[in-house]
Amino acid sequence: MAIVVSDLSTLDTTDVQTQLETIRGMLESLEPDIDLNRGVLHDLLLYLSAVLATANQTNVDLVRQSNSLAAIEEDPTLADDDVLDRLASNYRTTRKEGSQATGSAVVVLTASVPTVVPFGTVFTSNGVTFTTPSVFVGRTNEDDVITDTDKLIQTSPSGIISFTISLTAEEIGDNGNISMGAQLTPDTTLTNVSSVYAAATFGGGTDEETNTELSARLLAGTSAKCLSSRSSIDGMIRAEEDFENILQTSVLGFGDQEQIRYHSILPVAFGGRMDLYVRTTELWEESVVVKTATLQSKVGPVGTWALTLTRDDAPGFYQVTKVCQEGEGAIEDGYAAILTAGFSVTVNTGEDATASTTFIPDLDTADEARFSRYSTATVTFTDTDTDASGLTNGVSTRDYDVVVRKMPLILEIQDFVAGRDVRNPASDCLVKAPVPVFLTVDITINVLRNSTEPDEDDVKQTIMDYVNGTGFTGTITAAAVSGQVHNVLPTNSYVDDITLTGSLLNPDGTTTAVGPSSGTLSIVEDAEAMISSRTVCFFCAAEDITVTLETIDAP
């Protein structure tokens, strides 16, 4: 237990001397005839008793601190795990044990023949291992797909043969939330299998709750759970089981420049509007949506197509990263259509045949709705892989895999806060994903010749954990990133240089370059465009980190 004093040489000297005087005073009253000021009794009896008494008192003080939420908040390292767990139980709260990530993987085959992936097959991606929770059999004939573990083998228009399986991470932790397209390497040779990729971003992986996180949750938990103050709003959302793992919230309402949804002929802020920005996961989620595109125009065999992402396709989406032939969205080497520069974003609050029956926030423009569940988009792209010669503009249609990058749970949280029993009668509440800055990191690490080289995966994970855990902020520093990386570097290696480069995705759909910088990377705030340290979060994925190791000689 961390709260027990195990080394008597680490006590506070002043405390020991104070205890010595206290014990001397008490013993002198009890035994006035013995000399306790000097000599054998002083050095052997009084001194050693004072040391032990101080150790006991220190233990008592540590236990007392561990039972205080205020003291724990000041210094979470003082809190012993067991003591904090018992304190949390007083508030009917238990430490989150963490969970294993799960997801779907695409198994690419060399031939369209029945293929078996045995139960318990281990796959590895970026040092994280996953297993199949059951046997999966790829079937060539739909009539042979009988059980849940039978999967129909499909062939994409470009000839890629594949079927999907489910995987579960072997260990708990958020490092199991691998990105869509991440390559998975089996530990055994699988017959007829050429490669395996994550079909979409894996999810559900969480780390065991630390003392810092548990104490923060306790403090939030004691607040009233309602849409009133910022802490109570945060506590209310976290109290819901489906949202208990969200990372940070930021509420902007009356008095905040970033709150622009005052639709009145008078240029004044009259309240009643609340924007709730939520970072639900460390990294965005990528998934594939199958959409039907309509041919817009063609030049020879090359057609330009357009499709619409509805507000239900990817609520809270950030961007479309690629459009592929149907069935190839997750495949790294699959064909990707040419997206036109940007894509138009509109707002749809539900004035269509499937109008929402829940309370709808006041929305006027596409910019206001951006990153919320009310945002829609028209995506235009050029498909150089499909011969459009015989197709008709405005009539011909074709299905495509659209890979969308988004923040999960935006729809679910919006529906929750719009509920009649939950929402504030005096205000609407619009839930949004954070305004993202997509960060790339170039880091150079010097390693002394013949020394142990750093593990690049560890370095990347450390950078990701730090950047994606910074919350709502407009600034990130290379020094802070460097400090984190040094904690995982072996002896005789050090960070030589870091360059941070950001791309801010504005609510109006444009992008703004941020940096590059080897010092402090900061956004240019524009509160009236809803860009500020209260709306912006930094995101960094493993593929956006470049680690360069340089060998150096001793001077």
Add this chain to the structure above:
Amino acid sequence: MALEDLALFQQNLNGTVVQALATPANNGYTVTGVIKLVQRFLLELLTEKGELVYLPERGTKFLPLLRNGAATSWEVNAAFAIALLDLEPNLLAEEEDSDLELDEQYQAAELKNIQVTPGMLTATIAIQNKAGFIYNVSLPLVFRLL
């Protein structure tokens, strides 16, 4: 009234002295007067400075200096003189604002004689109290290679 302290040294039947609070022959004694002063002096002299972690000013460098190769009587004299620089302020500080009898209060000390033989050093120290009485104590120190 003189306050009593535990006797740190016990005399064996054969006349030798051993550092012990009690022996098989007796359950220990208490000491007062000049003997208590001598005991305090020896305790302070033979405690290595820093050994009492939470009383960092206590003790002297006498034993460490001897251990590090004081081979001549001159070097032993020097070590004793250096030790007195730490020892005397500590003893006097203990007596400050106290109601000790004069024969228990420290006045001065002098290294009278040194006998150095292989593996052993016998120092004769004269300790004077404020009553004017000088007590000579013979301090045998045995050194062994471990």
